[in-house]
Amino acid sequence: MTKKNDTKHAVKHHLHPFSDNGQLKKNGVRMMVKAKGIYVYDSDGTEIIDGMAGLWCVNIGYGRKKLAKIAKKQMEVLPFYNTFFKTSHPAVIKLSEKLIEITPDEFNHVFYTNSGSESIDTMMRMVRHYWASVGQPSKKIIIGRWNGYHGSTIGGASLGGMKSMHQQGDLPIANIVHIEQPWYYGLANDNESEEEFGIRAANWLEEKILSLGADKIAAFVGEPIQGAGGVIIPPASYWPRIEEICRKHNILLVSDEVICGYGRTGKWFGFQTLGFTPDICTTAKGLSSGYLPIGAVLVNDKVTEGLLAGGEFNHGFTYSGHPVAAAVAYENLNILADKNIIEKVYTKTGPYLRKRWQETFSQFKYIADIRTEGLMCGFTLVKNRETREFFEDFGTTGLLCRDIFFKNNLIFRACGDHIVAAPPLIISKKEIDIMLSIAATCMREFEELMDQKLSHNTDNAV
Numbered sequence: 001m002t003k004k005n006d007t008k009h010a011v012k013h014h015l016h017p018f019s020d021n022g023q024l025k026k027n028g029v030r031m032m033v034k035a036k037g038i039y040v041y042d043s044d045g046t047e048i049i050d051g052m053a054g055l056w057c058v059n060i061g062y063g064r065k066k067l068a069k070i071a072k073k074q075m076e077v078l079p080f081y082n083t084f085f086k087t088s089h090p091a092v093i094k095l096s097e098k099l100i101e102i103t104p105d106e107f108n109h110v111f112y113t114n115s116g117s118e119s120i121d122t123m124m125r126m127v128r129h130y131w132a133s134v135g136q137p138s139k140k141i142i143i144g145r146w147n148g149y150h151g152s153t154i155g156g157a158s159l160g161g162m163k164s165m166h167q168q169g170d171l172p173i174a175n176i177v178h179i180e181q182p183w184y185y186g187l188a189n190d191n192e193s194e195e196e197f198g199i200r201a202a203n204w205l206e207e208k209i210l211s212l213g214a215d216k217i218a219a220f221v222g223e224p225i226q227g228a229g230g231v232i233i234p235p236a237s238y239w240p241r242i243e244e245i246c247r248k249h250n251i252l253l254v255s256d257e258v259i260c261g262y263g264r265t266g267k268w269f270g271f272q273t274l275g276f277t278p279d280i281c282t283t284a285k286g287l288s289s290g291y292l293p294i295g296a297v298l299v300n301d302k303v304t305e306g307l308l309a310g311g312e313f314n315h316g317f318t319y320s321g322h323p324v325a326a327a328v329a330y331e332n333l334n335i336l337a338d339k340n341i342i343e344k345v346y347t348k349t350g351p352y353l354r355k356r357w358q359e360t361f362s363q364f365k366y367i368a369d370i371r372t373e374g375l376m377c378g379f380t381l382v383k384n385r386e387t388r389e390f391f392e393d394f395g396t397t398g399l400l401c402r403d404i405f406f407k408n409n410l411i412f413r414a415c416g417d418h419i420v421a422a423p424p425l426i427i428s429k430k431e432i433d434i435m436l437s438i439a440a441t442c443m444r445e446f447e448e449l450m451d452q453k454l455s456h457n458t459d460n461a462v
Contacts (some may be wrong), residue, residue: 117151133310230418
């Protein structure tokens with residue numbers, strides 16, 4: 001796994017995010033030391049396929065030397081200056097112009113952050129300031145979805161629907177409410193079509209609005225496709241109905257594009273793939289392909305006009321629009337466009353992955369709800385797919401499966417008992433085949449293990 005000395009120093013001082021640090025001190029970590037293309041390499045020299053593009057973010061793949069040169073050049077010229085106090089700099093202006101170029105016509109303004117979590121918190125303050133600025137200060141409630149993920153700050157963790165996160169820190173905060181997620185496999189009624197379920201799931205939003213009062217609701221926020229929730233892809237009928245409900249009740253519609261944005265679904269943004277138009281987009285991750293921390297909140301003209309009428313917006317970060325991060329993000333967007341990377345996801349590798357993902361995993365009896373969109377894909381581990389029976393203690397089985405993948409040098413992720421993948425957008429068809437060949441080997445090992453466990457449990461019951 002990793003050299004003893006590496007493990008000792010890795011856990012000596014560093015508290016790792018989303019980790020049981022006590023267990024890390026006991027069992028150690030795997031030390032990643034370099035990367036190229038879709039591969040990362042550990043301290044023992046082992047080549048590992050990164051089927052998660054880091055954390056859904058390394059869209060252009062690892063090892064782009066041009067980005068390193070861009071960062072070095074910008075550091076030598078202007079390593080930092082803030083964008084407070086009536087100042088700006090060329091790098092952030094160029095990036096802003098590029099972002100407006102790739103967004104729909106009604107989007108003409110951007111506010112910079114350093115992460116997806118900060119983008120979400122910025123959006124939360126922005127929508128409330130907007131409504132106060134246009135004379136409706138009572139509109140404060142923001143609606144999210146159970147099993148949605150919107151970051152790990154106090155605001156983002158509250159808006160997200162991860163109950164395990166709510167249990168830590170007395171969350172959610174006030175004026176955050178949730179509706180159920182649009183997961184067809186897990187929540188549809190018997191004989192209910194995907195279209196029918198999509199409409200019913202969207203109508204949960206209207207039911208919530210009517211129960212709370214539209215005059216109190218500021219926005220509805222959702223990921224086009226729920227990422228950390230398990231790559232939950234809603235039916236095609238869902239988002240158009242959501243948009244219709246928001247317009248009807250005068251509620252802002254926010255698309256959390258932190259994972260879906262910048263090509264992941266085969267379009268620049270997930271809302272374009274799923275068929276709706278938001279008022280605000282929160283973004284990060286693929287904006288720089290993870291090469292440097294940067295996020296951006298994209299704002300349409302309607303919201304911008306309200307904000308401009310509201311005087312000073314008392315919000316921002318020291319590194320909002322950081323010149324080095326902005327320069328790198330600008331070049332990253334150029335690479336995505338000039339190399340036709342997103343177009344290839346839409347026309348070639350996305351459809352190919354969908355076909356091969358289905359072929360690979362449909363053979364396994366403990367897998368159901370096999371799904372993909374662009375280069376986001378997932379499936380759900382089930383005890384019995386005919387009866388839709390899940391394993392007890394949802395999530396434990398997923399971690400067991402994930403660890404088998406990791407042991408075999410393939411990084412997939414467990415989100416509860418959903419297994420998900422989101423490889424770099426540069427992955428080739430040949431690399432998809434290699435990735436899924438390893439995945440099939442892993443699933444055979446998992447299936448044998450589960451057969452033994454379930455047989456043992458049955459014997460004990462008898």
